[in-house]
Amino acid sequence: MSKIIFDCVRKSFPGGLEVLKGVSLSVKGGESHIILGQSGCGKSVFLKCLLGIMAIDSGDIRVDDLSVKDRLRSGEYMRKFSILFQGNALFDSMTIIENVEFGIGQAKKNISKCRDMAAEKLLAVGLEPRVFDLYPSEISGGMQKRAAMARAIAVEPEILLFDEPTSGLDPVTGGVICHLLRDTVKNLGVTSLTITHDLKVAAFLSDRVSVLNQGDIVWTGHASTMKKCGNEFVEHFYHASSAIGEDRTT
Ligand SMILES: Nc1ncnc2c1ncn2[C@@H]1O[C@H](COP(=O)(O)OP(=O)(O)OP(=O)(O)O)[C@@H](O)[C@H]1O
Numbered sequence: 001m002s003k004i005i006f007d008c009v010r011k012s013f014p015g016g017l018e019v020l021k022g023v024s025l026s027v028k029g030g031e032s033h034i035i036l037g038q039s040g041c042g043k044s045v046f047l048k049c050l051l052g053i054m055a056i057d058s059g060d061i062r063v064d065d066l067s068v069k070d071r072l073r074s075g076e077y078m079r080k081f082s083i084l085f086q087g088n089a090l091f092d093s094m095t096i097i098e099n100v101e102f103g104i105g106q107a108k109k110n111i112s113k114c115r116d117m118a119a120e121k122l123l124a125v126g127l128e129p130r131v132f133d134l135y136p137s138e139i140s141g142g143m144q145k146r147a148a149m150a151r152a153i154a155v156e157p158e159i160l161l162f163d164e165p166t167s168g169l170d171p172v173t174g175g176v177i178c179h180l181l182r183d184t185v186k187n188l189g190v191t192s193l194t195i196t197h198d199l200k201v202a203a204f205l206s207d208r209v210s211v212l213n214q215g216d217i218v219w220t221g222h223a224s225t226m227k228k229c230g231n232e233f234v235e236h237f238y239h240a241s242s243a244i245g246e247d248r249t250t
């Protein structure tokens with residue numbers, strides 16, 4: 001099972017904004033790890049650096065024995081990952097099943113039974129055959145999330161990345177999708193890394209949580225110990241998140 005290592009990763013932008021200030025992190029093989037942080041703290045930058053979409057200034061990111069710096073020389077680094085994007089990133093002009101077939105075709109060009117494989121993955125995420133030939137705009141947000149999940153797992157990655165997996169969904173559908181993600185990760189036995197600002201999502205999906213604040217990982221541990229972990233920012237984040245929805249009139 002794949003391991004991910006961030007070794008003193010720095011990333012800044014012109015104008016002097018330093019978003020990652022020497023981030024070090026170790027995600028164990030088979031672990032479900034969460035990066036939790038408030039809006040603007042650098043979660044998306046972190047993910048883009050991991051994928052090599054954004055070049056890092058210094059330090060290194062390694063997946064098993066491969067460095068992100070080798071990404072352009074070898075497709076092996078990228079083949080480790082599959083990502084469930086925040087907005088699902090389904091192709092509007094393709095049907096649901098074509099979206100999944102496309103993912104398989106990209107990864108394994110000589111597969112002739114793409115449709116059968118795609119159907120199998122769609123069924124595995126709980127989508128019925130009646131939606132296979134519909135377009136993304138013709139199905140609900142929750143179904144789109146499932147379709148995007150089918151596409152992500154179809155290429156049989158070693159690491160699944162989830163970017164704000166419940167954003168844009170109502171709480172009930174968000175909860176159902178969280179169960180689907182957790183079950184899928186468990187069934188496939190892969191390593192997963194989830195980016196979120198939602199404490200409930202973090203607590204439900206995680207083996208361990210890392211909190212990103214002001215350019216650095218300020219705490220890593222089990223979600224159940226966040227409340228009294230001794231780090232002022234993490235405890236504040238915990239209480240502020242928990243307070244949402246409380247009756248403030250008393
Ligand atoms: N390409 C870029 N050029 C300049 N600044 C950038 C770039 N990408 C991100 N930033 C800056 O880096 C900081 C972190 O942005 P990022 O998108 O990673 O935040 P985030 O934690 O993902 O926030 P959110 O939860 O709202 O998605 C922000 O101040 C942002 O303006």
Ligand SMILES: [Mg+2]
Pocket residue numbers: 043044045
């Ligand atoms: Mg973001």
